[in-house]
Amino acid sequence: MSRWVLRILGLSYVAALLAAPVGLVVWRTFEHGLGPAWDAVTTPAAKHALYLTLLIAAIAVPANTIFGIVCALAIVRYRFRGKGLVNALVDLPLALSPVVVGLAYFLLYSRNGWFGGWLTEHGIQVVFALPAMVLVTVFVSLPFVVREVVPVLREIGTEQEQASSTLGASPFQTFRKVTLPAIRWAVAYGVVLTTARALGEFGAVSVVSGHIVGKTDTLTLHVEESYQAFDYTAAYASSFVLALIAVATLVLMSLFKPKEEIR
Amino acid sequence: MTAYLSLIVLLPLAALVWQAGKTGRTGFWDAVTDPQAVAALKLTLVVSIGVCLINALFGTIVAWILVRDRFWGQSVVNAIIDLPFALPTIVAGLTLLTLYGPRGPVGIDIAFSRAAVLVALLFVTLPFVIRTVQPVLLELDREMEEAAASLGAGPLKTFRYVVFPNLLPAILSGVALAFARAVGEFGSIVLISGNLPFKTEVASVFIFGRIESGDPAGAAAVSVVILAISFAMLLGIGALRRWTTRHDRV
């Protein structure tokens, strides 16, 4: 009996909060048929927004992946002073409000900011343009690869790598042939999380982008714009695209999930 | 690596703190005691704490039925728990608005109310407690529960005296993550709450407003306050968590 009480409580909670709303959006997107929805996602503004979103992710994700692997190796395999600080800094993006992130970057790179003078002198536009948007996206999606790779590196230990060097492999060869294959699933999972975060970023980009429609709108900003402009079909259609990406992310997450969490 | 970290994380953080102090002590104090700011901070904290409590309860229940129960569609439910991690916050806000807003099919309209803030935060923090409790439940020594049964404890007593104390550290970890997320949440709230000052405006929206009105100092000041509060809360929860696991460390 108590089993059913728990089931009903738990499942209704998830349904009311998660399943029902998302299901409804899918329905609303195609409420007026496939045509209007398609039209809404293929407007120049929408297409540019999608392009921008993908471009930013294409820069942020590889950068954070490389950083993530290097940082994880440093944290696990080496001793150095300030390791605690590095750990805290890596975790910081998870605790900071995206708006605060945007603000901090704004303070650095806007015209009155720390680097503002130098940048205007050289004609480089950072805020209200692509560079700032990429930077904040890098910030918010920073931790994921590191956090996924660190425990795996810890667990596999150094024995295989030591064996590799006694057999004559150079550090780079060892890295390529021994370390990398061992962490590849953790990296894959981390990349999936990083990409999802980068594609979905809203608050920080909102602050630094300036909302210039057709120029500095990512797909997420486009959703908000459309909604505020009462263009609900466009808002739902773009949300649907993002939701599709989210579902694909979920599927990939299930596939790559670290073993102890798989049921 | 350090260059990357400094450029991306350290520098902006420094700029933030510096800016907060730029207008001096009085400037800072004024910005922070502004009634609208105070209202936003209060709302943020109260709702975030409420969200944490609700998550502690329902998160544990959901984790329980995912680990200890077997029902049709279980693995699907387990997978969609991560949806708030994967879905952009603005889309999350839109989906909630669709179901529970003015044109919602079930007749519930919580748009522009504090309930809206609560529901949005519950959505984005849903996975945290569940995902920290699940692995602990999986690893839990069933023999402890059998021992309790053999000693005469029924299911409720067993849960209260044996299972729960061992889940508590994980619940607290999840709560800490949820709290940090909740106080900073922005995208899911903007649409559904209406951002009405003194009513449904949360700290992040207030800060956004200050930036838009060209008052970065004020924005920075309130940011620093919220950071400090988060930090204090996380320290507190961390200490509480360490106390509940003291038996492991001795």
Place this chain on the structure above:
Amino acid sequence: MAIVARSVTKRFGSFTALDDVSIEVPAGSLTALLGPSGSGKSTLLRVIAGLERPESGTVELDGVDVTKRAPQKRGVGFVFQHYAAFKHMTVRDNVAFGLRVRRRPRAEIRQRVDELLELVQIAGWADNYPAQLSGGQRQRMGLARALAVEPAVLLLDEPFGALDARVRKDLRAWLRRLHDEMHVTTIFVTHDQEEAMEIADQIVLMNRGRIEQVGGPRDLYEEPANEFVMSFVGPVNRFGESFVRPHDLELRIEPNGETTAGTIERVVHLGFEVRVELVLEDGRDLWAQVTRDEAEELELAPGGKVFVRPRRSRIFQTT
């Protein structure tokens, strides 16, 4: 309290753990459920405790059918192989748990817990956590915890299996002494025949979900019911159709008409015992166990010729 299990069958999926098993445990006795892994002995114990529900069969405690009763209501004390300590509670709180659940008065609980901690000799650790105790101490705590509620039956599931050999020997002797003092009907599960032979009044030898034989240690050793029992409780040589214990093999220098010839391959001196490994004329391997004195008298050495005669042997009907 006497325990009777009748025709108990328990399956896990397609695996039959217990196949129509029946046993009787006299009140106040110390019974061992002995057998190799997978024999069903732990399952049987858990069925008696109520931690598993059988597909069919009944369990009676003092004549009362408790098959459908939850473990909470059976009045059994259970001790687990890996202690199942409540790791988040102190030793004192662990032992007091059953009494607290029954809402005994605080003073009574305190007194009883102190008594038990004294009895199992861990009184000095009362306010520590289980993680700070050694394995042996944790198991004694487990015992104290189970005894606290004055169970009519004490069930122990490979209680010393997780401990070092030395600690195991000490604790098993200690358990026997405790039993002699308290006279609580006790059943313990073990795969170690030495352990069972040393302390049990009655041994139930199980194999693959069935009972092979029930009897005292001597009965199983001297009158084994079949080959499995004989080889499980002691070393055995196959001698044609019959089975002979190594110490029942007589070694002679001269044949006497009843002996078979053989050559010594190895002589291993194990302190008081000497183990003599032989090969018979027809190529079969045997080993005999003689005392040090006998070995000296016969001047046994590798390569030597010797004549072998079983003093006692058993033949089992194969059905």
